[in-house]
Amino acid sequence: MTAAAEASAPSRTELTLRGVILGVAITLVFTAANVYLGLKVGLTFASSIPAAVISMALLRMLRGATIYENNIVQTVASAAGAMASVIFVLPGLVMIGWWAGFPFWTVFGLCALGGVLGVMYTIPLRRALVAQSDLPYPEGVAAAEVLKVGSAHEGGDGAAVEEGRAGLVTITVGAVASALFAAITATRLFASELSTYFRLGGGAATGVGGSVSLALLGAGHLMGIAVGMSMLAGLLIAWGVAVPILTHMAPAVGSAADAAQAVWSAKVRFIGAGAIGVAAVWTLVKLARPLWIGLGSAIAAQRQRKAGGAALMDRVEQDMPIGVVGLVSLACLAPIAVLLVSFLKGGPLAAYVAPLTGAGLIYIVVAGFAVAAVCGYMAGLIGSSNSPVSGMAILAVLGASLLVAAIVRPAVIGGDARPLIAFALLVTSVLLAVAVSANDNLQDLKTGQLVDATPWRQQVALVIGVVAGSAVIPPILELLNKAYGFAGVANSQAIAANPLPAPQATLISTLAQGVIDGRLDWGLIGVGALLGVALVAVDAVLRRSGRYSLPPLGVGMAIYLPSSVTLPVVIGAVVGWIFERRMARRPEGAVAKRLGVLMVSGFIVGESLFNVALAGLIVATGNGSPLALVGDGFDGAGKALALAGYVIAVLALYGWTARRARKV
Numbered sequence: 265m266t267a268a269a270e271a272s273a274p275s276r277t278e279l280t281l282r283g284v285i286l287g288v289a290i291t292l293v294f295t296a297a298n299v300y301l302g303l304k305v306g307l308t309f310a311s312s313i314p315a316a317v318i319s320m321a322l323l324r325m326l327r328g329a330t331i332y333e334n335n336i337v338q339t340v341a342s343a344a345g346a347m348a349s350v351i352f353v354l355p356g357l358v359m360i361g362w363w364a365g366f367p368f369w370t371v372f373g374l375c376a377l378g379g380v381l382g383v384m385y386t387i388p389l390r391r392a393l394v395a396q397s398d399l400p401y402p403e404g405v406a407a408a409e410v411l412k413v414g415s416a417h418e419g420g421d422g423a424a425v426e427e428g429r430a431g432l433v434t435i436t437v438g439a440v441a442s443a444l445f446a447a448i449t450a451t452r453l454f455a456s457e458l459s460t461y462f463r464l465g466g467g468a469a470t471g472v473g474g475s476v477s478l479a480l481l482g483a484g485h486l487m488g489i490a491v492g493m494s495m496l497a498g499l500l501i502a503w504g505v506a507v508p509i510l511t512h513m514a515p516a517v518g519s520a521a522d523a524a525q526a527v528w529s530a531k532v533r534f535i536g537a538g539a540i541g542v543a544a545v546w547t548l549v550k551l552a553r554p555l556w557i558g559l560g561s562a563i564a565a566q567r568q569r570k571a572g573g574a575a576l577m578d579r580v581e582q583d584m585p586i587g588v589v590g591l592v593s594l595a596c597l598a599p600i601a602v603l604l605v606s607f608l609k610g611g612p613l614a615a616y617v618a619p620l621t622g623a624g625l626i627y628i629v630v631a632g633f634a635v636a637a638v639c640g641y642m643a644g645l646i647g648s649s650n651s652p653v654s655g656m657a658i659l660a661v662l663g664a665s666l667l668v669a670a671i672v673r674p675a676v677i678g679g680d681a682r683p684l685i686a687f688a689l690l691v692t693s694v695l696l697a698v699a700v701s702a703n704d705n706l707q708d709l710k711t712g713q714l715v716d717a718t719p720w721r722q723q724v725a726l727v728i729g730v731v732a733g734s735a736v737i738p739p740i741l742e743l744l745n746k747a748y749g750f751a752g753v754a755n756s757q758a759i760a761a762n763p764l765p766a767p768q769a770t771l772i773s774t775l776a777q778g779v780i781d782g783r784l785d786w787g788l789i790g791v792g793a794l795l796g797v798a799l800v801a802v803d804a805v806l807r808r809s810g811r812y813s814l815p816p817l818g819v820g821m822a823i824y825l826p827s828s829v830t831l832p833v834v835i836g837a838v839v840g841w842i843f844e845r846r847m848a849r850r851p852e853g854a855v856a857k858r859l860g861v862l863m864v865s866g867f868i869v870g871e872s873l874f875n876v877a878l879a880g881l882i883v884a885t886g887n888g889s890p891l892a893l894v895g896d897g898f899d900g901a902g903k904a905l906a907l908a909g910y911v912i913a914v915l916a917l918y919g920w921t922a923r924r925a926r927k928v
Contacts, residue, residue: 278332279721286322287340287725288732290315294341295736297872298348301479303744303764304875308349312407312708314435314865315341320411321432331411335717338407339708339725343379344733346704350375351741352657353693355766356773358745359753362686365745371738373603374690377596378697379730381628384593385636385698386705387583387723393640394709395581401644403486404710406861411715427855427928434859434924438866441917442478443874445909449476450878450891454906455899457828461524467515468508469523472499474831476906479871481914482864484836485843491818492837495830498536498822501795506532506823531788533771536824537658538792539799543816544638544659546800583719600694601625607690612683619671624691627667631660632695636702643703644710653699660695661772664688665779674781681781688776701730740876747879760888767825796820840864843918847925856925863921 294311302308319337323329354371357363394401410431448454459473484492507524510531516523604624608617635656665688674681705726712722749763751770778784799816806812822830840860847856881890894902 290341291344294345311345312342340729343729347733349700352768355769375734382698382701401710408714439870442870455902461521468512469520478867480832481836482867484833485840489841494818495822498819533824534788535792538789539796539820542796639703747882
């Protein structure tokens with residue numbers, strides 16, 4: 265529909281105040297959940313589908329709700345929830361001892377400015393990567409299907425209305441069940457992790473472990489079988505090959521678990537980092553032509569506007585004008601420069617404010633567009649939850665650290681590398697905000713395309729969501745820091761004895777420190793890079809079959825994430841695949857698949873929100889285990905109970921979902 269035709273058509277209820285307010289309210293839930301999940305396991309989830317379900321259920325109570333307004337609500341909530349991924353870097357500033365906590369305005373500014381810049385960068389990419397692309401956008405398509413099924417705009421009959429209600433019930437049941445399971449784990453009646461480690465011949469050691477977590481199982485279901493199998497391959501490479509070989513080469517005294525974990529943490533993770541880096545670079549190379557086409561289309565659209573042809577443009581082609589995009593981008597860079605200057609002045613780097621600020625801004629502008637393009641493309645290929653945000657963070661921190669080290673060496677400022685590491689992490693955090701914003705935005709814009717939304721209105725909603733999510737992140741980070749602290753940090757504020765692993769932040773800060781003080785083992789990263797090249801080749805061969813793939817990023821992620829995270833994700837991918845295969849043979853298969861997605865989304869939301877609430881209880885009581893009913897002596901029985909309870913809960917909840925689909 266052209267703009268002229270739209271003017272003569274009935275008014276569209278799309279970007280409304282009530283929709284924005286509802287989206288911001290939902291933001292509080294999903295952003296908090298994602299912050300905790302990212303610090304706990306190094307993964308976050310896309311919140312567009314559960315946000316769409318909640319939006320439909322609530323707006324249906326009001327008059328005049330449309331599919332377009334529901335789309336705006338899920339866009340705001342999804343964009344806000346995605347910003348939580350900046351926690352892959354920010355805790356590093358506490359880990360190196362530069363920050364004791366998370367100053368609200370600094371953290372908010374870094375997240376909001378980088379996020380808005382990410383929205384601006386993705387606008388000229390929309391045509392190339394959404395409108396003129398055959399990328400699958402799994403989560404964007406799924407969210408659009410949910411909106412269509414439950415919307416009165418589609419003339420929803422009784423079955424459609426019933427499915428909308430069933431969806432809300434399903435996500436609620438999943439959330440409650442997951443929260444209850446996490447609560448039992450907090451009492452220590454259920455063990456939180458099941459693991460086994462053992463010695464091999466010649467001093468070699470290895471093992472495997474998995475968290476007893478419904479949230480991680482749900483994440484695996486959402487990722488799908490292809491990513492699940494790639495992560496299984498990464499597990500086998502890390503714990504079946506690399507750890508045994510490296511522990512054999514340097515045998516260590518102590519338990520098998522200590523030896524295996526020490527080698528994985530100090531060496532094997534960097535192999536994964538190298539593999540992720542190569543996969544991310546390869547993606548950027550493949551994107552060169554589509555990016556050029558997208559920029560050309562955006563510039564052509566601007567010329568048409570200036571020539572008075574705006575009224576002839578299809579509404580679905582009406583992006584924010586490229587001139588506005590440029591002005592907003594420049595407006596973001598000015599306060600980013602202020603943040604960088606205020607970070608540097610008055611400290612040991614005060615004499616280098618000008619070169620470091622200038623280099624940091626140029627790096628954010630150039631590298632920011634590159635990471636936005638890569639993350640946007642990969643989100644379209646494998647979904648926002650699986651996109652290489654971690655890989656982009658690794659490349660970004662390597663680039664930032666090399667840049668900082670080229671300008672100032674630690675010896676020049678008294679040998680203390682911490683100020684340089686902190687500045688590199690600060691620049692990387694802005695870049696990561698750009699990346700995670702782009703990672704989510706194009707997925708949302710795909711949903712909008714499928715439901716006939718107006719791009720510029722949705723882009724405004726994305727900006728609102730980014731700012732709202734950025735306001736939630738600092739207080740949640742501060743709460744979790746006071747309650748748990750982070751692994752490997754002597755944090756006197758932490759009350760609980762079980763610090764959050766924050767695996768990505770640990771790796772990112774370690775890489776920055778290694779580059780700046782010159783002690784990074786480039787050999788291990790080189791081995792990972794060679795592995796990445798091989799994985800890219802294998803994936804290319806498999807994709808020629810049209811049926812199989814082995815995403816290299818999934819393999820690399822499984823190598824550098826703890827097995828306690830990756831194993832339940834792999835299990836979730838397999839369980840989800842089995843469930844969908846079985847349901848596909850039945851008449852209610854499509855409904856069951858959609859309800860399955862909502863059920864596992866509830867798993868993630870329920871467990872994450874419970875643990876955020878538990879953090880508040882820990883801080884309020886000053887007790888690290890306020891719900892514990894038993895002590896360490898119950899560990900053996902707790903493992904048996906956890907395994908039995910986990911299996912029963914998964915089977916019962918998937919079975920309930922299948923029965924619910926039959927009723928619909």
